[in-house]
Amino acid sequence: QVQLVESGGGLVQPGGSLRLSCETSGFPLDYYTIGWFRQAPGKEREGVSCISNSDGSTYYADSVKGRFAISRDNAKNTVYLQMDSLSPEDTAIYYCARASRALFASTWYSGDEYDYWGQGTQITVSS
Numbered sequence: 001q002v003q004l005v006e007s008g009g010g011l012v013q014p015g016g017s018l019r020l021s022c023e024t025s026g027f028p029l030d031y032y033t034i035g036w037f038r039q040a041p042g043k044e045r046e047g048v049s050c051i052s053n054s055d056g057s058t059y060y061a062d063s064v065k066g067r068f069a070i071s072r073d074n075a076k077n078t079v080y081l082q083m084d085s086l087s088p089e090d091t092a093i094y095y096c097a098r099a100s101r102a103l104f105a106s107t108w109y110s111g112d113e114y115d116y117w118g119q120g121t122q123i124t125v126s127s
Contacts, residue, residue: 001025002024002026003025003026004023004024004034004097004117004118005024005025005118006020006021006022006095006118007020007021008021009121009122009123010123010124011124011126012086012123014086014125014126014127015087017085018083018086019080019081020094022078022096022118023077023078024098027098029053029072029077029078030053032098032099033050033051033098034053034099035050035051035096035099035103035108035109035114036049036079036081036094036097037094037097037111038094038123039093039120040091040093043092045095047108047110048064048068048081049061049070050070050099050109051071051072052102053072054102056072058070059103059105059108059109061109064083067085068084069081069082069084070082081094083123086123087125089125090125091124091125092122093121093122093123094121094122094123095117095118096117097114097117098114098116098117099113099114099115100114101113
């Protein structure tokens, strides 16, 4: 049974940091690209970042470049999202998802490219 479980969310002050974890099971993580998405109230779901299984290529939304860093530990079946310099605009529910095929710069941010999703973890950035 394929599962992705996010953790690490919470309340943080502006300028603070959080690290999200996406623990996977039911499939070999080293065979799959994993993405992080977020959805804020009243807004569409947005691709945040993605990490390839093949060569470790990473992709980021312009809104998080230089502040967020995605990484993976296949031995621990876990993908991480380090988030620094957080702002209220980063407040959202964050989801990790498994890609159904190889992704590229032009496709990684489309939710249609992912077949399994976690339940999400809430990030609130507020003073």
